[in-house]
Amino acid sequence: MTGAIHDPARRGAAAETASTETRPPAAGHVPDGSGPDGEAGPAGSDAAGSDAAGGPDGRGLMGREALEPLVRTVLRALAEGAERRAGPVPAADPARLADEVARTLAAAGGDDALAALTRMLAYGSADPVDPFCAAHLHCPPLPVAVAADLAVSALNPSMDSWDQAPAATALETLVVAELAAMAGYPPGAAGVLTSGGTESNLMGLMLARDHVLGTATGRRVELSGLPGDGPRPRVFASAAAHFSVQRSAALLGLGEDAVVPVPVDHDLRMDATALEEAMAAAVRRGERPLAVVATAGTTDTGAIDPLRACAALAAEHGAWLHVDAAYGGGALLSDRLAPLLDGVALADSVSLDWHKLGWQPVAAGVFLVRRAETYASLARRAAYLNPADDEEAGYGALLGLSLRTTRRADAFSIAVTLRTLGRDGLGRLVDACHDLARAGAAAVRAHPRLELHADPVLTAFLFRYLPRDPARADRVNAGLRRRLLREGRAVVGRTELPGEGPGRVRLKLTLLNPDTTPAQVERLLHEVVAAGEAEEDASR
Incomplete structure (x- = not known):
């Protein structure tokens, strides 16, 4: 995903590019056009001879003729802003950068506003194309996906009714079915595009609540609300699970305290024996196991919970199994890593995020259920969007599959990417990032001032700097990360291991740019x- 590598002397041979068949350049390196001077090439034949002032065909001010020069302006301004930044993040503290943003916004106006504000945005961004930007699950989007996203923005379909998104409605249905099959789900699965893992986790727990409590009480919980009596529902998730599990429990009326944190091992993987004991203890207290949330790819270490054991325990207690594979779902693209997700097909629902190990623009979350009938509590009829007679006539809508009404056609960029690179091509990108993480971990292990927490499972790993005074380890590691940000040298993650007391602060590299080289990762570690x-x- 070769992009604008801003300091060649520091980054060395960072810009080497893999075959464009399997590794298109990153979005930061999209050329302005096809002409010799970077100008756009000829417009399509449907634009030729059209009336630029507008006309009955709907083009003109709102059409392609207006868009093309604006896109060229954006591409130039992106390059100018990135050149000024000259690194992974601007060398400025938050107050100074906020002041510059405010001044630029106040001064921008008229025809120059797009260029001025785009330059400011590019300058003030943490650029995931840069090999020294490696803190978060923040991928450099593939240019083909960005281009597809532009098509969606230009057409602006909304997925809440067929008559706002005729082709996109059919396309999302097909893409969801393809992704469900990739996860090992049988025919009869269902799903929808979401804003990401947080929304998908909320949907999984909502359907768990409605299905499990509905079955137990004989009532439609989505209509009557939580029962005021009976066993208290409990959700079981690892101590390293995403915070959205607790947030979802609160939103669903279960309360954050309904979530039972299950102990994890050194690699932050759920302890299956501890899960068994926690569920048995809840039953002895007269509580009802509602759901098990298994994580396939924790945010910090990429740890994957024992999915088959989680499935067996959920089934034993009549609980719903939701697998949060927002990060680890990308392993399904790789022949090497897909076995790590053995058992995911047993889940009642799954979260996937293609804006992580799928290299899509945000947002490209996916929520899947193994059996479409478990979606029943989300069904919704709105006379102005999906009247029954329209649906009977074949004008089906996706309204009843989503928590949202207005919704972008985010499946389009996934479809374009899958057809452009194929699973094999995307799998090679996943493997390249996995190789990079392993090389980075080896470099940490070999450095006397660094300490590796655990070998990478996917594409991320935790480590820390070892100061001369071990008692100052947490303070020094937290401070060095802010120093790197303030000086514009690197974007490195920071987290804390589960538990209490000092000594838990760790730094994190999350490697999602397959064009980054092991040598660049080693130089990044030297910056740390x-x-x-x-x-x-x-x-001192």
């Missing part, structure tokens, strides 16, 4: 060490 030494010296 240099920042750590500077932090120690500054506080």
